[in-house]
Amino acid sequence: MNTATESYPIGTPGTPWGDEERAEWLSRQSSKRSYESEVLSVIERLRSRFDVEQYGRLDYGTERYPLMAIRSRDWRDDLPVVLITGGVHGYETSGVHGALQFVDQHAEDYAGRINLLVAPCVSPWAYERIHRWNANAVDPNRSFHQNSPAEESAALMRLVETIGDRVVLHMDLHETTDTDETEFRPALAARDGKPFEPGDIPDGFYLVDDSESPQPGFQQAVIEAVEQVAHIAPADANGEIFGSPVVARGVIQYPLKELGLCASITNAPYKTTTEVYPDSSRATSEQCNVAQAVAVCAAIDYALEVEVECHYK
Template sequence: MEISNTYPIGTVGQKWGDEEKAQWLAQQKIQRSYQEEVVTKIDALRDRFDVSQYGALSYNPEKYPLYVIKSRNWDNSKPTALVTGGVHGYETSGVHGALLFADGEAEKYTEHFNIVIAPCVSPWGYEVINRWNPQAVDPNRSFFEDSPSEEAANLMAMVKDLGCDILVHVDLHETTDSDETEFRRARAARDGIDHFEEMIPDGFYTVGDTENPQPELQKAVIDSVRKVTHIAPPDASGKIIGSPITQEGVINYPLKKLSLCNGLSDCQYGTTTEVYPDSDKVTDEECNVAQVAAVTGALDYVIKQL
C-alpha cells in the first residue's frame, strides 16, 4: 500500500472545519434526478404495495421525501424482512436493485414474510453521486442514537415504528473505483489522516457481522449471485478491502461498533452486499439483477430455517 495525501481541500494532517466542509459542499453538483429516476418507480408500485413517506431531508423536504414500500396485509405472526438501498446514494444498483426486487420478486415472499423496502435512504447523495450527505457525514457510519445523519436517523425511526423485530436484513451496496479515486481520499482529508491506497476488488462480495457472521447465509447469497455476476477474489494477502476473507467472497465487520446500517437492528440474519459496477464484465442491468439475486438468495435460505 502507498500513502497518498493528495486532495484539493484542506491542509494535510488537519481535520476539516466548517470552512473546508463548505468548500467541499460547494463542489457538489446535481447530476441526476431522484424524483424522475426513483420516486416515479416507487409511485408505480402503489397499486400492489403500501407506500408511505417516513420523513424528508431538511435540505429540501419537498425534493427529498423518504419512502418505504411495505407488503400489504401485514401479519404480525410473520417474521419481517428488511431491504435497504441507497444508504450511500452514489451506489446506483443498491437503489435500483431494491426497486427491481420490489417490482419483480417481493410479492412471491409475502407468504413467509412481511416485506419492508427502503430503496433510497440518501436521495441527496443519489442526485450528486456522493457517499456523504451535505454535512460531509457518512450515513453508513451513523446508525446510532443522536445520529448526525438525517438519513440514518429517519431510517432508524421508521424501523422502530414498525413495532416488530427484524428477522432478516439485506443492505444493498456497491464498491466502486471512485471509492479509491475520490471517497477514501476525501475521508482521509476530512479526518486529517493518511490515505493508504487499496485495491478495489473486481467482483461481488458480502460483508457479514463479526458478532453474528451467519456463514451459511453468506454462502447462500454468494451462490445465488454467482449465477448473475462474478465473485470477487481476494488480494495477494487473502483480503478484500483490507479484511481477511472468511470464505469465498465474504468478509466480516463489527457492524454495531462501526454504526453500519446492517447493524441497526438485532436481526438474526443480516448481510451487506457489495456489487462492482465498474467491471468490464458486467452491465448496469446485471448489477441491478445481482442485487435482486442477493436478496432472493438470502430470503430463500431463511425460509428453509423457519
C-alpha cells in the same frame, strides 16, 4: 490520484476539516441525476401493488427530499419482517435500483409468508450528486447509532424501531466502485486530517457479515445464488478483500454495530451487506441490479427454510 493527502484539493494536510472546509466541499457538489424521475417515479408505479409511505424528509437548504418506504400490502402481525435497504451511499446505484427491481419482479412471490419493508434510497441528496456523504460531509453508513449526525440514518432507525425485534433478515445493498479510491477515500482522509493509504478495489460481488454474530451458512447460500448471474470477487494476494481477511469465498466480516453500519439497526439473526463492482469489464449495470435482486431472493429463501419454518409455524 496521488496517494498523499496533500493531493486532495480541500483542507490542510494533517488537519481535520472545519466549517470552512466543509462549506467549500459542499460548494463543489452539483446535482447529476434526478431522485424524482429515477426513484420516486418508480416507487409511485409500485403504489398499485404495495403500500407506500413517507417516513421522513431531508431539508438541505432550499431542497426537500421525501424519504420513502414500500411495505407489503398484506402486512400481518403474525409474520416475520424482512428489511431491505438501498442507497445508504447515494452513489451506489445498484443498491437503489436492485432493491426496486426486487420489489417489482419478486416481492409478490413472498406474499403471505413474510412482511416486507423496503427503503430503496436512504440518501436521496447523495443519490442525485452520486456521492457517498450527505450535504454535511457525513457518511450515513457510519452514523447508525444514538444521536446520529445524519438525518438519513436517524430517519431510518425511527422507521424500524417498532419492528426491530421482529426482523428476521436485513439486506443492505451496496457497491464498491473505482471512485472509492479516486475520490471518496482520499476525501475521507482529508476530512479527518489523516494520510490516504491506497488499496485495491475488488473485482466482483462480495458480502460483509457481522463479525460479532457470523452466519457462514447464510452468507454462502447468497454467494452461491449470485454466482449464477455475476462473478464473485476473489481474495487478493494477502487473502483479503478491501483490506479485510476473507473468511469464506466472497465473504468478509465487520463489527457492524461498533462501526455504526446500516446492517446493525435490527436484531435480525440474518443480516448482510452486499457489495457489487459496477466498474468491472465483466459486468453491466443491469447485471449489477440483477445480482442485488438475486441476493435478496436467496437470502429470503434461506431465512424462510432455516429460521421462519422453525419459529413461525
